[in-house]
Amino acid sequence: MPIPRAAAIVVDGDRVLIIKRFLRHSPGVGCVMCEAAEWQGPQCPGHDYAVLPGGHVEAGESAEVAALRELREETTLTGEIDRLLWTSAHNGRPAFYFLVTGVSGVPVLSGEEAAAHGPDNSFELRWVTAGEFEQVNLYPADVRSPLTSLLMG
Template sequence: MSENVEAENQGPRAVAVVRRDHEVLVIKRHFNGTDYAVLPGGSVESGETFEEAALRELWEESTLRARVERQLLAGEHNGREARYFLMADVVGTPRLSGPELEAHGPDNSFELMWAGPDDLRELGLHPAHLQTDLPLLLAL
């Protein structure tokens, strides 16, 4: 996600979709007075595939390990290409880590949480199309 690091809005974005029963892992944000949520993910680094970036970002932000099952969706996030990957064989317990943990504070907070389909709109999942697309794609 590394949106704390809003300056990181260059280049394509790789996103990890982690499912637990009828819920997905989201990062609830409070930034500059705005509350919203995003899925774990971030910029694809030079020499990295989208899949590799999704796995790296998932580990960096949540300490979870997984494998990519398949690409779920391709779209845009804040004007840049974004690819969403469904994760499988997820190992670990989600714990905030990496740049998000370092930047975490009262005016820039990050919280890992499980969200069901009815929670996505209330949390302001961004980009907004995910609020309806994700439950349909995952049959949550």
């Protein structure tokens, strides 16, 4: 069974916090983004996209706890789960999307993302509006509609 993913949705007015990514794998390394785009080339061309803060739900951990842990690890922000907004799939695994409220701190890239940051694997925290989802290539694309509804509602 695939390991679930939990994502934290942090809203500031009409903006949401995302992690803007550029990822290029070395030749011979499997790339889920290449697979999703059905890329057939001999090496990963690199991918510009954005995701919501989040990651794997660890063994014995609830999706809610994972969303808050990942938010803290990736951005240094803390908060509390308001509610589960929706469920979906992310690269073939279950994904849970939680609204996080009572957020404190200033978003700063941290944890594994800060350590791995480089020319072929870059991370940037950014606030974006619904009108920017296509431009930043928010992934997976099926989060754009419910997230737009949340920001516009």
